[in-house]
Amino acid sequence: MALVASSGGHRGAPVDQKPRAARRAHGHLVVCLVALAVCIWQGRYGRLGAFLFPQAQSATDVDAPVSRRSLLQSTGGLSLSLLPAILGSWAPEPANAQILGAALFNPCRCCETDWCVTGCTEQKTGVTTPCDCHEYLEVKASTSNSRSLNKKPWAVPRDASRARLDSVQQGKGEQYSAKDLLWEQTSLPRWRAENGSHLVVRASSFGEAAGKGLFASAALPKWSVLPPYLGKPMGTGDLLKVRATPAMDYVWCAASEEPLLNLTDAQLQAVTEAGAATTFCVDSAKVSQNNPTRFINGAKDLKQCNNINVEICEFGKVAYFRTTRAVPAGAELVTDYGPSYWDDFRGC
Numbered sequence: 001m002a003l004v005a006s007s008g009g010h011r012g013a014p015v016d017q018k019p020r021a022a023r024r025a026h027g028h029l030v031v032c033l034v035a036l037a038v039c040i041w042q043g044r045y046g047r048l049g050a051f052l053f054p055q056a057q058s059a060t061d062v063d064a065p066v067s068r069r070s071l072l073q074s075t076g077g078l079s080l081s082l083l084p085a086i087l088g089s090w091a092p093e094p095a096n097a098q099i100l101g102a103a104l105f106n107p108c109r110c111c112e113t114d115w116c117v118t119g120c121t122e123q124k125t126g127v128t129t130p131c132d133c134h135e136y137l138e139v140k141a142s143t144s145n146s147r148s149l150n151k152k153p154w155a156v157p158r159d160a161s162r163a164r165l166d167s168v169q170q171g172k173g174e175q176y177s178a179k180d181l182l183w184e185q186t187s188l189p190r191w192r193a194e195n196g197s198h199l200v201v202r203a204s205s206f207g208e209a210a211g212k213g214l215f216a217s218a219a220l221p222k223w224s225v226l227p228p229y230l231g232k233p234m235g236t237g238d239l240l241k242v243r244a245t246p247a248m249d250y251v252w253c254a255a256s257e258e259p260l261l262n263l264t265d266a267q268l269q270a271v272t273e274a275g276a277a278t279t280f281c282v283d284s285a286k287v288s289q290n291n292p293t294r295f296i297n298g299a300k301d302l303k304q305c306n307n308i309n310v311e312i313c314e315f316g317k318v319a320y321f322r323t324t325r326a327v328p329a330g331a332e333l334v335t336d337y338g339p340s341y342w343d344d345f346r347g348c
């Protein structure tokens with residue numbers, strides 16, 4: 001839009017009377033529009049921009065969340081004010097088309113309204129693009145002056161890799177703490193850090209068999225983000241030992257580890273022998289101190305689905321629990337463990 005406005009002043013001038021700079025600007029505009037058309041066409045037909053435009057995308061109405069950071073998200077922070085710089089060295093090449101396309105058709109934009117989403121759906125086509133909102137928002141927070149509800153500039157927690165590295169460097173080992181994530185300093189829409197002072201662990205309302213549960217000791221507003229789910233970092237060898245056993249009851253893995261979990265035992269063994277390092281799976285079975293979300297119980301049947309008041313959000317390869325509605329004091333916090341946790345229940 002800025003480009004159109006800046007070239008608009010020359011629109012009425014006869015072509016042969018235009019100053020050279022104006023003619024060049026006009027030329028850039030034409031090249032830009034042609035490249036844009038090529039970019040859209042290639043995105044729609046899935047050729048050039050398979051990575052950039054995994055499926056049909058149009059320039060407008062991208063309003064649903066995306067979840068993986070890619071070239072797409074890495075350029076997500078590119079503002080329109082950078083376009084003149086790009087166009088100054090414009091050439092109708094795929095790389096340039098991709099940069100421009102990413103700047104104009106930012107399909108992960110919905111991360112800006114909800115950091116918990118895993119993909120954004122373009123309203124007109126219904127196409128969903130996966131996004132990593134943590135990576136997207138990390139770039140966005142450093143390149144824009146967006147403000148959250150409390151008027152503070154956006155701040156994103158550290159991801160699991162960074163927290164783990166910091167912990168190792170401080171001589172504390174690979175098992176990072178909540179503090180290493182800087183999660184309480186986070187400032188984003190739909191993020192109200194509940195530091196644990198309004199949470200209490202006691203016998204579950206689901207009966208003795210459910211063990212302990214986590215309760216709100218004071219009313220929690222919607223979008224309260226509870227302390228991160230912490231645990232012992234797991235290696236591929238650990239996964240090999242506990243897969244498909246009750247020892248998995250307290251294991252949480254980042255979605256990116258799903259392929260690892262689907263390997264055969266022989267493959268996982270080979271990976272382990274090859275010296276594969278830690279995974280983004282954590283086991284909280286023995287990590288119960290300062291780890292209240294490890295006590296959150298899950299709906300085990302459809303009736304219990306009515307009790308759900310927290311959702312699990314993966315953010316920076318860390319699991320956070322967030323309230324999906326206002327929770328009254330005294331209520332047990334209940335989530336949906338998903339389709340593969342229970343033997344006889346496929347989730348809510």
Ligand SMILES: C[S@@+](CC[C@H](N)C(=O)[O-])C[C@H]1O[C@@H](n2cnc3c(N)ncnc32)[C@H](O)[C@@H]1O
Nearest residue numbers: 206209210211212249294295296297298299300
């Ligand atoms: C992550 S732990 C939750 C904390 C656990 N209740 C405790 O006391 O340590 C998950 C385990 O809690 C129990 N659990 C969770 N939700 C339950 C439910 N709705 N009904 C029965 N048991 C449940 C199951 O044993 C499950 O494997």
